[in-house]
Amino acid sequence: MLSLVLSAELSGVNQLRPQDTEDDPYFYTFKVQCTSCREVHPNWISFTRFEQHEIPGSRGEANFVWKCKLCQKTHSATVTAGPNAYEADEKRNGQKIIDLDCRGLEFIEFKPDGEWEAKGTESSTPFTGIDLSDEWYDYDEKAGDEVSVKEINWDIFQPVNPRPYLQARVGTEMIVRLKWGQTEYKGTLESIDSYMNVLLRDTEEFIDGKNTGSLGLVLIRCNNILWMGSADSVEMTELGLK
Template sequence: MLSLVLFAELTGVTDLRPQDTEEDPYYYTFKVQCTSCRETHSNWVSFNRFEQHEIPGSRGEANFVWKCKLCQKTHSASIIAGPHVYEADEKRKGKKVIEIDCRGLEFVDFKADGEWEAKGTESSTAFTGIELADGEWYDYDEKAGDEVSIKEINWEFNPVNPRPFLQARVGTELVIRLKWGQTEYKGKLESIDSYMNVLLRDTEEFIDGKNTGTLGLVLIRCNNILWMGSADSVEMTDLGLR
């Protein structure tokens, strides 16, 4: 999982956020990299947090489904939290705008296309249609009688610590994909240790989407794991019957 973090200097405005509603969604624009072959897609890709697309080989869905041109593997990503507001005093530490569940891919760059909104710090004047693609924005707050601005804009991608996610799911079913062989395991999370090694109970093995049998209790070392997620969001199917 990744978080998109914003750093910016806000003068006279606060509560900066994308204009993002189901009726008028914001399209988040990224450069994407395959974590299997490390190929970075040359074009920008965009998606919103409301649309869902089918993931080939399962009945699961995601906001973004992508097939790597080099290794031909299909990966996905979904926005699971946000967008959060960026307040005027958060420049030093930055602020998570959104959190993304990435499966087999990473985002390596962000372009702030689309419109944002904020409000006056003192006047609460609503500012809409803010464009940040040029890296800065200026306007005038008539109620406050002063100029307002957003500048020194920077974006970072930070990994989200998966341990709280996993610890909260002990006793529930997970799906784990390994880094090779299109191999996945579905089972009940028994425990997780300080090194992020995962112990599954009542484990089923899937290769290329096909169920190859039940293995029971399985220990999976963290350095073999490509991604993992709740089984209720990924339904395994037999590709031979799809």
Template sequence: MLSLVLSAELSGVTDLRPKDTEEEPYYYTFKVQCTSCRETHPNWVSFNRFETNEIPGSRGEANFVWKCKMCQKTHSASIVAGPHSYEANDQRKGTKVIDLDCRGLEFTEFKADGDWEAKGIESGSPFSGIDLSEEEWYDYDEKAGDEVSIKEISWTFQPLNPRPFLQARVGTELIIRLKWGQTEYKGTLESIDSYMNVLLRDTEEFIDGKPTGTLGLVLIRCNNILWMGSAENVEMTDLGLR
């Protein structure tokens, strides 16, 4: 789980956000890296939060589905929250724009293609068609009689705290991949402790996508986990995790 975080200096405007509606979706543009082989795709990739694609070998869908050319594994990501507005009183603190559920991939860079919108702090004047790709923007608020601007724009990615995600899924099936050996566990989440150690029951083990047997009750230490997610959108096969 990742959050795309915006930091900027706003002058005279507030409520900065991408223009993102079902009628006119915003296409979020990223550089993507495979977490299995660490290969970074050379081209930018774009997707929006309204369109979904089938995940091969699964009944699930995601906003973005990608097959790594290096290791041939299929990964996915979906926008699960946002977009959120950047307010004037958030100056330089950083605000989460969107939250992303990433499975087998990471986003390493963001490019602000597309239109953004904001409004004047005092006048409420709407500003549309804002281009943040140059990392600065200037205009004039006729109602307020003053110049407005957005400067010092930067983008970062922050990992989301997975604990609330897991606590809400006690009693449901999860897929957990370890950091080494292409080892995955599929089981029902029994509990999670304050150190983020995970207890699974009715656990099945898979190595290189092949089932190796049933382990029953398994405790997995948090520092051994590469990623985890709900099993409802993932299928384990002898061809690998999809």
């Protein structure tokens, strides 16, 4: 699975998304790489989420089917979710636009060919035909102010397989947040089992941002965990910890 992620500075507009309907589809344009031989296709490729192509030697279909010229293997990709609207965010955090199920290939670069749309934040004025190949500016007559999309950045994100990620961090300090009660634990990762249950030692407990004491060795069942990460890569204030 891959996700196309957008971050941008929106001024005066919201709900930025591709103009993508079955009658007028958006063509998603990528550079593609074979995961078997690492060959990169020399040209940009484009496809829509509405078109379907047969996968040779299979009963399945996909939005994009590609045969690598170097290793002669056939690969495919399909849009599984989206397009999602990009919502204005003061921190300009990245937000997923589409999710892709990729089999044997990776998309390594995105080009925003095609038109996008948005709405005025205060006026709900519709803006169409937005070109995101560069910064975009317009004027909202109802709001009486300029609107823009700036500092545009694209990323292709591949979710991390949690088991090898955690196994590689045994012996390091981790932060674990539970699904309820505003409860977090900070401790050294002792071990992780096949069911993804986590064992921490030298554990400190935090509830509503307050340190409630040291618990020592703690076993946390995986179905109770909302989020976890390395303590050295997370600001304690991001989790509400003091």
